[in-house]
Amino acid sequence: MKYILLMTGTKAGVDIYRTWSDKDIQAHFAFLTRLNRELTESGEFVATAPLAPPEQAKVVRAGRNGTPVTDGVFPESKEFLLGYWIVDVESPERAYAIAAKLSGGPRPGGTALSMPIEVRQMLTPHSAELP
Amino acid sequence: MLRELAPQVLGALTRRFRDFSAAEDAVQEALLAAAIQWPRDGLPENPRAWLIQVGARRMTDQIRQEGARRRRESEVAQQADTVGPAFEIGSDSYPDDTLVLLFMCCHPALTVASATALTLRAAGGLTTAEIARAFLVPEATMAQRISRAKQAIRASGVPFQMPPRKEWATRLTAVMHVLYLIFNEGYVATTGSQLQRLDLTSEAIRLTRILHRLAPEESEVAGLLALMLLTDARRAARTGAAQELIPLSRQDRSVWDAAEIAEGIALLSAALPKGSIGPYQLQAAISAVHSEAARAEDTDWPQILALYELLKRMSDNPVVMLNHAIAVAMVRGPAAGLQLLDELDRDERLAGHHRLPAVRAHLLEMAGDTARAATCYHIAAGGTSSQPEQVYLLTQAARLSKPDLDNSPGVSRDKGRS
Numbered sequence: 001m002k003y004i005l006l007m008t009g010t011k012a013g014v015d016i017y018r019t020w021s022d023k024d025i026q027a028h029f030a031f032l033t034r035l036n037r038e039l040t041e042s043g044e045f046v047a048t049a050p051l052a053p054p055e056q057a058k059v060v061r062a063g064r065n066g067t068p069v070t071d072g073v074f075p076e077s078k079e080f081l082l083g084y085w086i087v088d089v090e091s092p093e094r095a096y097a098i099a100a101k102l103s104g105g106p107r108p109g110g111t112a113l114s115m116p117i118e119v120r121q122m123l124t125p126h127s128a129e130l131p
Numbered sequence: 132m133l134r135e136l137a138p139q140v141l142g143a144l145t146r147r148f149r150d151f152s153a154a155e156d157a158v159q160e161a162l163l164a165a166a167i168q169w170p171r172d173g174l175p176e177n178p179r180a181w182l183i184q185v186g187a188r189r190m191t192d193q194i195r196q197e198g199a200r201r202r203r204e205s206e207v208a209q210q211a212d213t214v215g216p217a218f219e220i221g222s223d224s225y226p227d228d229t230l231v232l233l234f235m236c237c238h239p240a241l242t243v244a245s246a247t248a249l250t251l252r253a254a255g256g257l258t259t260a261e262i263a264r265a266f267l268v269p270e271a272t273m274a275q276r277i278s279r280a281k282q283a284i285r286a287s288g289v290p291f292q293m294p295p296r297k298e299w300a301t302r303l304t305a306v307m308h309v310l311y312l313i314f315n316e317g318y319v320a321t322t323g324s325q326l327q328r329l330d331l332t333s334e335a336i337r338l339t340r341i342l343h344r345l346a347p348e349e350s351e352v353a354g355l356l357a358l359m360l361l362t363d364a365r366r367a368a369r370t371g372a373a374q375e376l377i378p379l380s381r382q383d384r385s386v387w388d389a390a391e392i393a394e395g396i397a398l399l400s401a402a403l404p405k406g407s408i409g410p411y412q413l414q415a416a417i418s419a420v421h422s423e424a425a426r427a428e429d430t431d432w433p434q435i436l437a438l439y440e441l442l443k444r445m446s447d448n449p450v451v452m453l454n455h456a457i458a459v460a461m462v463r464g465p466a467a468g469l470q471l472l473d474e475l476d477r478d479e480r481l482a483g484h485h486r487l488p489a490v491r492a493h494l495l496e497m498a499g500d501t502a503r504a505a506t507c508y509h510i511a512a513g514g515t516s517s518q519p520e521q522v523y524l525l526t527q528a529a530r531l532s533k534p535d536l537d538n539s540p541g542v543s544r545d546k547g548r549s
Contacts, residue, residue, distance in 0.1 A: 043276035
C-alpha cells in the first residue's frame, strides 16, 4: 500500500530555518539523503520532492474562458506544503514509523525537529468485483 | 516463448552452479542476448539449450572474475561432479524445475512483496524494469526488493530441490496465494495510462497455467486458474466509458469473454469431482454460476448461497461473510441479510472496513430504506482505499440522496437500467 507523507510548515518556521548555520543545514540534508537511501534499500521508496519556498507559491483559479487567475503570496499564518515522500509499505504502522523518522530530522544542536508529518493513504486503481 | 523457457533455464543453471542469485542474473542476461540475437540470426535449433549455454558461460566468466577465483572454480568443479546429476544441454530430465522455482520464490521466509517480485522475475522471466513499472515503483526500489529476496533465500539455505513431501501442501498454498495477488494487482480498470503497464492479470494466468500443467492433480490449482479466467472474462464489462465501475448485476453480459468462461467452467467441471474441494474451487464455482446466467435476474442465487455456506465453513474470512450476507438477502430477502450484518458489526476484523457499510447500503436500498442506504454509502466511500470504488460509492449515495434531480452535467447516473 502506498502512502504519501506530507511535510508542512509555516512561513515563520521557514524564516527560522533560514537563520540556521550552513553546518546545521547540511546536517539536516545529510539526514534526509540517508533516509531516502534507507527507503530505497528497504524496497519502499517511491518518490520524493522538495518544493520551492513559499514566496513562490501561487494559488490559481480558472477565470473567464479558463484563463488562470493567480493569487499572490500567502499570509504569515498560512501552513505550506514543504515537501512530500511517497512510500510503498506493507502496513499503515510502517508508514507511521517512516513518518516519525522523517519528523525526527535534526535541528541546530542535533535534537529532533519534530515537524508534523501528515500521513495519507493513496487510493489504488484496484477494486473488487461489486455484486 | 522466452518467458516460458526462463524458469527452465534458471532451474538448470541453479542446479548446476548451486547459486540461485548468480544464476538468476545470468538468465536475465541470456534472455537479453536472445531478444537481440534471435530476431536477427533466426531461432536456434534448441532455444532452451542455447539459453543454458549462454547463461552458463556468463556464470563461468563471473566466477573467473571474482577474487577467490581459483578456490571457487575448483569448488564449482567439485560440485558439478559430486552434486546430483550434471546438466546436459538439451536434456529435459528436469521438467519440473519451474515447480521447484515457484516453491523457492514463495518461500515462507520472504515477505509477500518480495515473493511476488521474485516470482515475476525468476519464474516469469520479466526484467526488473518491467516489474517496477507494473507496481508503479522506481526500478531501484524493485531491484532492492528482488535482491533482498535473493539474500533471504541464500540466508535460509534452501537447497534447489523440491521440499519434503509433507511441506508441499503449505508451499503450494503460498504459491497460489502469490499468483492470486499478482492477478489482483493487475485487476484494474483499463485506462490510457495503464496501457503502459505490463498486464499482470495475463502474467498471473500464464504462470498459473504452467503450475496447473505441472501439478494437474491439484484441484485447487485448477480452481485458481478457473477463478482467474472467469473473473478476467468480465474485464471489458466491468467499467463504463468514463471508467466507472459497473457492478455484476448491471454489466453488459454480451461482452463477457465466452471462450474464457468456457475454459474456466471446463477446468472446474474436471476438478470438482476429484473431491478435494477448497476455497479457490468454491469461489470459481460461484463465479461460474454468475457466468451461466444470461441476465442478472436469472442468477441461481440459491446455488450461490449454498456455495457460500460451504466457503464459510472452510475459511474464516470476513469478506466471505459479507458476500454470504448478500446471497442470503437475494434468497430470503434483505431483512435476513441485514440481520447477518448486524452480527458482523461485532467482528473486529471488519471494524473500519468499507465493505461492511457498502454491503449494508446495498441491502438497505433493496429494503427501500434509501435515506439510511445513502448514509451507509457515504460511510463506505470514506473508508475505501480504492479510487474506482470511492467514485462508485459516492455516485450511489448521490443517486439516493437526490432521486428526482438529474440535471447536473457530468454526474454519472444509472443509464440503461431496465
